[in-house]
Amino acid sequence: MAERTILDRSRKRVAEIRAERTLQDWVIDLGPFVLLFLLVVGFSIASPNFFTVSNLVDNVLRNSTILLLVSLAGTFPILQQSIDLSIESMVGITGVIAAILISDYQLGVLALPVAVLAGTFFGALNGVVFAKLKIPSFLVTLGSLSILSGSALLMTGGTSIPYRDPTVRWVSTGELVFSIPNIVIWGLLFYLLMTFIAFKTPFGRYCYALGENEEVANLSGVQVDRYKIGAFVVSGLLCGVAGALLAARTSSAAPGMGSGLLLQSIAAIVMGGTALTGGVGGPHRTLLGVLVIGVLANGMNLVGIQSFVQEIVLGFVVIIAVAMSMDRRKIDIVK
Amino acid sequence: MSGDLSTADQGQETVGSDAPRLTVESISKSFRNVDALSDVSLSIETGEVVGLVGENGAGKSTLLKLLTGIHQPDSGRIVLDGEPIRIDGPRDAAHQGIAIVKQEQDVVPNLTGYENLYLDQIPDFARFGIVDSGRMRSKAEQVTEQLGIELDLSAPVSSYSFTERQMLEVSKAFSESIDTDHPIILLDEPTAGLDEDGRELLFDRINELRDRASFVFVSHELDEVLDVSDRIYVLKDGVLVDEVDASEADEPTLQRAMVGRETADEYYRTGRQRSLSQGSDVALRADGLSVADSLDDISFSVREGEIFGVVGVEGCGKSALGRALCGVDPPDAGVVQVHGEELRPESLSRMVEAGIGYVPKDRKAEGLLLYQPLTMNVTLPSIGTDRTSHSLGGLGSLLTLIDSEKERGMAAESVEQLDIRTPGLDSLVYQLSGGNQQKVVLAKWLQRQSDVLVMDNVTRGIDVAAKEEVYRVCRDLAEDGVSMVFIGDELPEVIGMSNRIGVMKKGHLVDVVDAPAQDKPTEEELIEMMI
Numbered sequence: 041m042a043e044r045t046i047l048d049r050s051r052k053r054v055a056e057i058r059a060e061r062t063l064q065d066w067v068i069d070l071g072p073f074v075l076l077f078l079l080v081v082g083f084s085i086a087s088p089n090f091f092t093v094s095n096l097v098d099n100v101l102r103n104s105t106i107l108l109l110v111s112l113a114g115t116f117p118i119l120q121q122s123i124d125l126s127i128e129s130m131v132g133i134t135g136v137i138a139a140i141l142i143s144d145y146q147l148g149v150l151a152l153p154v155a156v157l158a159g160t161f162f163g164a165l166n167g168v169v170f171a172k173l174k175i176p177s178f179l180v181t182l183g184s185l186s187i188l189s190g191s192a193l194l195m196t197g198g199t200s201i202p203y204r205d206p207t208v209r210w211v212s213t214g215e216l217v218f219s220i221p222n223i224v225i226w227g228l229l230f231y232l233l234m235t236f237i238a239f240k241t242p243f244g245r246y247c248y249a250l251g252e253n254e255e256v257a258n259l260s261g262v263q264v265d266r267y268k269i270g271a272f273v274v275s276g277l278l279c280g281v282a283g284a285l286l287a288a289r290t291s292s293a294a295p296g297m298g299s300g301l302l303l304q305s306i307a308a309i310v311m312g313g314t315a316l317t318g319g320v321g322g323p324h325r326t327l328l329g330v331l332v333i334g335v336l337a338n339g340m341n342l343v344g345i346q347s348f349v350q351e352i353v354l355g356f357v358v359i360i361a362v363a364m365s366m367d368r369r370k371i372d373i374v375k
Numbered sequence: 376m377s378g379d380l381s382t383a384d385q386g387q388e389t390v391g392s393d394a395p396r397l398t399v400e401s402i403s404k405s406f407r408n409v410d411a412l413s414d415v416s417l418s419i420e421t422g423e424v425v426g427l428v429g430e431n432g433a434g435k436s437t438l439l440k441l442l443t444g445i446h447q448p449d450s451g452r453i454v455l456d457g458e459p460i461r462i463d464g465p466r467d468a469a470h471q472g473i474a475i476v477k478q479e480q481d482v483v484p485n486l487t488g489y490e491n492l493y494l495d496q497i498p499d500f501a502r503f504g505i506v507d508s509g510r511m512r513s514k515a516e517q518v519t520e521q522l523g524i525e526l527d528l529s530a531p532v533s534s535y536s537f538t539e540r541q542m543l544e545v546s547k548a549f550s551e552s553i554d555t556d557h558p559i560i561l562l563d564e565p566t567a568g569l570d571e572d573g574r575e576l577l578f579d580r581i582n583e584l585r586d587r588a589s590f591v592f593v594s595h596e597l598d599e600v601l602d603v604s605d606r607i608y609v610l611k612d613g614v615l616v617d618e619v620d621a622s623e624a625d626e627p628t629l630q631r632a633m634v635g636r637e638t639a640d641e642y643y644r645t646g647r648q649r650s651l652s653q654g655s656d657v658a659l660r661a662d663g664l665s666v667a668d669s670l671d672d673i674s675f676s677v678r679e680g681e682i683f684g685v686v687g688v689e690g691c692g693k694s695a696l697g698r699a700l701c702g703v704d705p706p707d708a709g710v711v712q713v714h715g716e717e718l719r720p721e722s723l724s725r726m727v728e729a730g731i732g733y734v735p736k737d738r739k740a741e742g743l744l745l746y747q748p749l750t751m752n753v754t755l756p757s758i759g760t761d762r763t764s765h766s767l768g769g770l771g772s773l774l775t776l777i778d779s780e781k782e783r784g785m786a787a788e789s790v791e792q793l794d795i796r797t798p799g800l801d802s803l804v805y806q807l808s809g810g811n812q813q814k815v816v817l818a819k820w821l822q823r824q825s826d827v828l829v830m831d832n833v834t835r836g837i838d839v840a841a842k843e844e845v846y847r848v849c850r851d852l853a854e855d856g857v858s859m860v861f862i863g864d865e866l867p868e869v870i871g872m873s874n875r876i877g878v879m880k881k882g883h884l885v886d887v888v889d890a891p892a893q894d895k896p897t898e899e900e901l902i903e904m905m906i
Contacts, residue, residue: 240776242759249755252744259703259741260756260819261727319746 067364068313068320072328075311076335083339090342097220104334105227106131106282110298111305111312111326112234113278116271118309119238120250121318122177124275126166127305129189131298134159134283136192136201139293143203149211152288156280162188163276167269177272192295200294212288223285230281234274234323243270244322251318303358308333311361333357394457396421396589397473397559402451404437411437412613414451421557424581424590426604426621428597429633430838433610435593439561442591443468443475466495472555474548478564482540488528489515492547518550523583537689538573541565545580549588561591566599567836570689570864571902578603595838596865597626609633634840643871647850648892651678651874657712658858659731659827661700664709669695671882673709677827677858682849684873684890685862688905692882693862694736697831700860701733702726713827727756732820734830738809742816745805749797750786752804752815756823757785789818793848810841817848821857828852829860834868846872866898878904 084091110127117124134155141151162184170180212223238244246267249257258264279298287293312329314321336357340350395418404412412434419425429435440446442453444462452459455471462468465475482491489512493500500511515528524542532540545565552558562581566574581590581603594600600607601621609617609632617632660676669692677683687693698704700711702720711720713729720726723733735741744752757763758777762785765778786800793814797807804815813833820828833849834842849859849872863869869876870890878886878901886904888896 242775242777245751245755245758245777248747248751249744252747253740255741256744257755259723259733259735261724261823262755262758263722263724319744 068315071364072311072313072325072332076328076332079332079335079339083335083342087339087342090339095338095342097224100331100334100338101224101227102221103338104330105223106286107301107304107308107333108227108327108330109230109278109282109285110301111308111330112230112323113275113282114305115234115309115312115314115321115323115326116238116247116274117177118251118306118314118316119247119318119322120268120271121254121316122170122268122271123306123316124163124166124181124272125178125302126162126181126185126188127275127279128298128300128302129185129187129192129295130159130162130276130279131283131286131301132293132295133162133188133192133195134280135287135293135297136196136283136295138284138287139201139203140195142205142208142287143201148205149207152208152211152284155284155287156277159280159283160273160277163272163274163279164269166276167272170272171265171268189295196293196295198295200292202292204291208288209291212285223289226281226285230278231323231327234278237274238322238324243267247271248319248322251320253319303354304333307354307358307361310358316362329361395419396423396456396557398454399438399442400452400454402438402441402448402453404441404446404449410613412441412448415610415613415615416451417608417615417618419559419589419591422585422589423606424585424592424604426600426607427591427593427610428595428600428607428629429610430840433633433838434613435610436563437613438610439475439563439591439593442473442561466551469548469551470554472552472558473561474552474558475561475563476541476544476548476565478567482532482535482543484533485531487512487531488526488535488543491532491543492518492528492550515546515550518553519546522546522549522580524580536573537568538570538576541569541573541577542580545577549584557588559589559591561593563593564595564836565592566594566596568864571866571905572688574599595836597629597839598867601626601629630839633838643846643868644850645871645892645895647854648682648872648874649680649853650891651681655679655681656714658714659700659860660712662710662712664696664699664706664711666692666695666699666704666706669882670699670706673699673884675877675884675887677860679826679858680853680856681874682853682859682861682872684869684876685860685879686866686869686876686901686905687879689864691879691905693879694831695882696879697733697829697860697862700726700829701731703733727823727825730824730826732756732823732825732828734816734820734828734833736831736835738813738816738835742819743804743812746803748801749790749795749804749807749815750782750800753786753789753818753822754782756819756825760823762822762824785822786818789815789822792821793818794844808841809837810844813837813841813845814848817845821852826856827858827860829862831862832864833861834863834865842868866901870895870898870901876901880905 089095110131113127114124137158138151138155141147141154147154166181166184169175170177214222216222217225238247246257246262249262250264250267254264286297308329309326310316310329311332312321312325312327314325337350340353398418399416401414401416402412403414415438427435427438437446441448442462444464444467453462454460460471462471468474483494492515493511497506500507512528519526519528524546526539526543532543535543548560549558565577569577592600592603601624604621607619607621607624607629608615609629611633619628655678657676658679662674664673665671673696685693685696695704699706700720702723702725705721710717713731716729718725718729739745744755754763759775763777763782764775783800789795790797790800795811795814795818797811804812807815834845837845853859861869861873873890876888876890876896877884878888888901890896
């Protein structure tokens with residue numbers, strides 16, 4: 041008798057839990073796929089040039105790679121329920137560093153890893169100030185956003201730095217594999233690497249734990265500060281990669297070349313399924329958001345929607361994506 | 376079963392002379408096809424204290440939510456003074472005379488006591504948009520004075536003790552329903568987190584206010600319910616299974632009714648308590664632990680397989696001791712020896728390396744990643760150790776990669792070992808019942824192979840059956856040689872479980888009392904030392 045009630049009760053519990061999967065859960069899981077599909081179908085009908093190999097590879101993928109790298113960068117802090125607002129200026133300054141090293145110091149391809157290192161260093165600074173001085177990450181990175189963009193302007197005098205170096209350019213625009221631009225390959229490699237890190241390494245696991253509840257992680261013996269800094273190091277590193285590749289692709293670098301990436305990347309991350317409330321989603325999902333934004337931008341161009349309107353659309357997309365993905369079980373009050 | 380009850384109802388007209396103040400008539404409520412309450416009827420007389428007991432999920436909270444209008448019943452009705460009423464939410468309930476003192480304290484710490492008391496009515500105290508604080512304060516003072524509750528209402532609530540906050544909640548419930556003649560105050564686990572003094576104060580107030588109010592008292596602590604109530608209703612799986620006169624009932628009867636089966640006479644399985652010879656190895660030794668303002672020169676040792684209880688009134692430093700031992704709040708002075716290895720507890724991760732595990736007081740805020748899968752919770756402390764990693768040969772020292780197969784194996788092992796009731800290894804832990812959640816917290820440390828567990832109120836907020844399960848697990852662990860520092864607010868529990876009990880008072884360890892299975896100290900003996 042007793043055993044039957046236990047069995048009944050656990051059956052009841054299972055039924056309850058199934059029922060507890062809300063519409064929102066489904067929207068978060070499947071939403072980006074559905075949205076991407078609808079956009080692709082819609083634009084294919086609206087413009088004959090959309091669904092062609094040259095448009096999809098050369099325009100959509102190539103143009104999305106920088107956004108992908110920057111969005112992957114932003115994913116880790118957001119997964120931890122922090123945020124890195126400095127990514128735009130991080131891309132700008134690392135690109136400028138690369139361009140100066142190539143044009144003024146003839147460092148050639150070597151300039152690219154140096155730029156990546158510089159990004160990693162800036163990211164580490166962000167992380168240390170955030171974790172050790174216990175200043176909210178949005179404030180620290182808002183500050184460094186200004187510091188880094190100011191520094192980049194100072195280094196360049198506010199102008200663009202052009203250079204000529206075919207090898208450097210090849211790193212980004214060459215076609216090592218089939219006729220896929222190298223930059224897309226880079227993006228794919230880092231995407232796979234970051235997904236691997238998120239799922240297979242202690243760092244990745246702790247990002248989820250910290251995002252869900254830092255105190256629980258702390259009281260489980262996790263050295264919380266180390267991993268909080270880690271997220272910003274990863275973020276800086278990937279922004280460095282993005283800056284270097286962007287400088288390589290355009291054979292020049294300007295302080296403001298990262299502008300607009302912050303909002304787009306937050307939209308991509310959140311739409312992919314990494315909520316600003318932390319602990320859910322991950323870099324693997326960010327790709328979906330990036331593709332949605334990439335297809336949206338490309339499609340709107342082809343259909344002839346002017347860029348000012350595109351900006352308005354993007355703003356709406358961000359707010360709607362955040363609204364749909366916030367895990368309201370976890371938060372009662374938003375400020 | 377409800378048939379039995381209606382006859383019982385008729386026999387029960389001793390307390391109030393008039394018709395019942397409040398009756399609930401065959402009320403039912405279900406959520407997504409799960410019956411939370413089915414056909415429940417009960418009554419509350421004027422001036423009566425009615426106890427309401429049941430395991431977690433028995434329907435107590437649902438009933439309270441129906442009475443305060445948070446939910447509406449699917450069928451049945453609520454009758455107040457002979458008139459069927461509809462309740463449109465907590466404020467409406469209060470206006471009709473039903474107010475609730477909730478389990479969680481709803482206070483805003485940076486506001487004063489009187490501001491908190493009238494938080495939702497502050498606009499009513501404003502004239503031309505300016506708040507008349509003086510009037511609010513004097514009205515608040517009247518309320519507490521009438522109730523005989525002493526509080527410094529002008530001080531910010533952050534300076535209140537836990538007990539004072541609870542008394543403020545009680546005052547608030549009264550103030551909300553003050554316009555009604557004879558309010559019904561619902562007390563939802565009002566003693567959770569209160570120390571002995573606080574409880575006594577609360578019970579005093581309840582007894583004093585009987586002529587002015589009726590109470591519904593919901594608690595897991597059966598002795599308290601028996602103490603305070605006139606009558607007790609027992610809920611089980613949403614059905615009212617028993618109604619007893621408090622003077623004729625005792626704890627075992629109530630437990631049996633709640634759980635629906637015979638509970639062991641030896642609730643704490645004292646028969647399984649190990650008798651530890653002096654020769655057993657010392658697993659944990661604290662030497663001169665001090666933390667400014669909370670701990671002063673604490674030294675004691677715990678042997679392998681021993682359960683070392685720690686008791687004391689609120690603020691005595693027993694929680695601080697747990698946190699200091701584990702390096703959560705590193706002590707200013709003193710050392711800890713774990714299996715003979717001497718350490719300064721400067722960080723939890725260091726102490727975990729040495730074999731310590733920490734079970735915090737608040738499992739939801741401190742112990743569990745509520746919205747993550749069971750597996751991830753169980754393995755969290757072990758991530759990065761060999762137990763969860765791929766064996767990569769020489770590479771392993773450079774790169775630790777999580778082996779999800781191993782992780783699932785660990786989780787499955789814990790589910791089996793601790794009998795965790797879960798639909799699956801991937802279930803999010805917020806979906807589990809309180810007792811099973813607490814087992815997950817224990818599993819975290821057992822899988823980390825910690826063999827010295829520092830547990831702060833390990834059975835807090837879980838029901839009788841789940842507590843019993845946790846006690847069983849503790850006994851199993853002790854048999855396996857796990858040592859436990861068992862910090863507790865519930866004296867009977869600590870007495871029942873411990874081999875020895877350390878008594879704390881104002882940051883000092885004033886005595887260590889032997890508690891062998893055959894010769895347990897009494898609560899009174901311990902209380903004497905605590906105060």
